[in-house]
Amino acid sequence: MDFLEANEIPIVIAVFAVAIVAFLLLSKKPKDPENFREFKLVKRTQLSHNVAKFRFALPKPTSVLGLPIGQHISCRGKDSQGEEVIKPYTPTTLDSDVGYFELVIKMYPQGRMSHHFREMKEGDYMAVKGPKGRFKYRPGDVRAFGMIAGGSGITPMFQVARAILEDESDKTKLDLIYANITVDDILLKEEIDTLATKYASRFKVYYVLNQPPEGWTGGVGFVTKEMIAEHFPAPAFDIKILRCGPPPMNKAMAAHLEALNYGPEHLFQF
Incomplete structure (x- = not known):
């Protein structure tokens, strides 16, 4: 009996060690x-x-x-x-x-x-x-973000906006210009409008449609340099402009932003 008990000790230790390793692996974030x-x-x-x-x-x-x-x-x-x-x-x-x-x-x-x-x-x-991704953010990094999204390019903007707005300690302001072809193409519209209502002092949204319905009060056509100048904060050291959309749109927006004197240090493309 003494022999068996003595040899059971390392077995118990081994089992315990395996359990600890398994717990650590399972408790890790799934990324x-x-x-x-x-x-x-x-x-x-x-x-x-x-x-x-x-x-x-x-x-x-x-x-x-x-x-x-x-x-x-x-x-x-x-x-x-x-x-x-x-x-x-x-x-x-x-x-x-x-x-x-x-x-x-x-x-x-x-x-x-x-x-x-x-x-x-x-x-x-x-x-x-x-x-994956190059985007890095900490609360207080910038005073305000300007966001230009086209179509499904809204998803990183929505994620960033939610994270900033739902953090009570983060005072960063957000201005979003979101372009689509028709009103039915606007992804996450209900969720975006809810954020814009709940955080009205920090989050503004301007929708642009290529084919607007009758009575549409938002932007019409393509996103222009004038729209950006009207809805975004002027270039400054604590301003960042984010953009995500189809390649032709990203190229056009880069030209508009350069013409408005936003330098490379102000810009990030998802």
Whole structure:
């Protein structure tokens, strides 16, 4: 009996050590910048004919994604030919949303990753890795952000805006110009309008439509230099302009911003 008890001690220690390692691994945030991990789609909400919100469960109800503000994740899927495709997306959720993360996806007819999302059903799994991105932010870094977004380029802007506005200690002001073709193309409009109402002294939104409906009071056509000058703070050392949209729009906005004397130190493109 003495022999058995003596030899049980290292076994118990080994089991305890394994348990500790397992606990540490499981308690880590589920982000992984180098390796893909699988997350289950638990809810799919169709927002329009080509836009849906996808909610993925994290490992535990108390888990957070651990994604820094303004950074994105890479999603892996298969296109219509069965070939692997990887594309970056910015979740619209923050670490205050525990147990899950959400992606708002606009699915284009010829989009390779769009095909994968179009085919996804609740219960399916998505391979994800991250975080990725060059954007770094700390409260107080700037006095104000000007944001120019086009189409699905709103997702990093929305994430940054939520993080700043919901932080009571952060006094940074935000001005958003958001361009789309029609009113039905405006992603997250209800959520954006809610933020603009709740934080009216710190967050202003100006919508621009290429094909506006009758009675539209926002901007019409493309985002112009005059619109930027009217709605954004003037260039200063504590001002930063963020932009995210289709390549032609990003190029046009870069020219407008340069003409308005915003220097490279003022600019960031997602």
